[in-house]
Amino acid sequence: MVIRLSILLLLLSGCGKTEDTTTEDDTGRAPDSGPCSSGPIGVEIGTGENQFEPLAAGDDIEVIHGAQDGHHIVASVRLHNTPDIATIHYWIEDPVAETVVSDQVYRTQMTAVSDGEPCSFESVGMFGYLGRIEPDTATFLDSDVVVHMDIEGSAGRRSSDSVTVIPYLIPVERDPVP
Numbered sequence: 001m002v003i004r005l006s007i008l009l010l011l012l013s014g015c016g017k018t019e020d021t022t023t024e025d026d027t028g029r030a031p032d033s034g035p036c037s038s039g040p041i042g043v044e045i046g047t048g049e050n051q052f053e054p055l056a057a058g059d060d061i062e063v064i065h066g067a068q069d070g071h072h073i074v075a076s077v078r079l080h081n082t083p084d085i086a087t088i089h090y091w092i093e094d095p096v097a098e099t100v101v102s103d104q105v106y107r108t109q110m111t112a113v114s115d116g117e118p119c120s121f122e123s124v125g126m127f128g129y130l131g132r133i134e135p136d137t138a139t140f141l142d143s144d145v146v147v148h149m150d151i152e153g154s155a156g157r158r159s160s161d162s163v164t165v166i167p168y169l170i171p172v173e174r175d176p177v178p
Helices: 002-013
Strands: 042-047 060-065 071-080 085-094 099-109 120-131 145-152 158-169
Touching: 042 145, 042 158, 071 085, 071 145, 071 158, 085 120, 099 120
Parallel strands: 060 158
Antiparallel strands: 042 071, 060 071, 071 120, 085 099, 085 145, 145 158
């Protein structure tokens, strides 16, 4: 009996009151004030899986045939005058067919831009998933498409940019030689 009581007291001694350190206004969001939290957010659209490579209107961009037989376009974004956390809505529009061919939302903590510019961050290597496409019937290949980046930063600040690019595909399937 004494052993059971000792074990019970030992177990209960670890059940002390924990201190709640959250505050009434703790939302889990980036701060609404500070040097990176006011004014417009600058947006640069690029590509690159490992480093940011700027895109200009009319640039070619590769459609990648992934390992699981789907296709995607890699985009990157560089933001200025913002904290390091943002929501990035990355979507690709085919203006000729009037369709959206890819639509993703990323909530991400970005990395600082390597030149040390304060309040400048980038997210590199975001996939714009296209599903499995057939090169002969994908009307957006080798035609103008618009890559859009809609950004939401701290305090509900929003900014957008877009660039018209030309997606191309290097076929990996090869027909057998007769």
